[in-house]
Amino acid sequence: MSSAVRRTWRxxxxxYHLLCARDDAAAHGYSVPSGVWACVRCHQPHLELSxxxxxxxxxxx
Numbered sequence: 001m002s003s004a005v006r007r008t009w010r011x012x013x014x015x016y017h018l019l020c021a022r023d024d025a026a027a028h029g030y031s032v033p034s035g036v037w038a039c040v041r042c043h044q045p046h047l048e049l050s051x052x053x054x055x056x057x058x059x060x061x
Contacts, residue, residue, distance in 0.1 A: 014038055021045030 046052040
């Protein structure tokens, strides 16, 4: 697979995860911030930047 196709696929997957995180938060009554952060290694979405930093420290040392 060429690097351009991989990059495009990665962006599509990340966008999908971000949209799902917003929908899940809204469904559970959380106020959705203007930004949702996603881990670049595993694409796990986080609604707070501090949660992303914690995830990076514990899951990807």
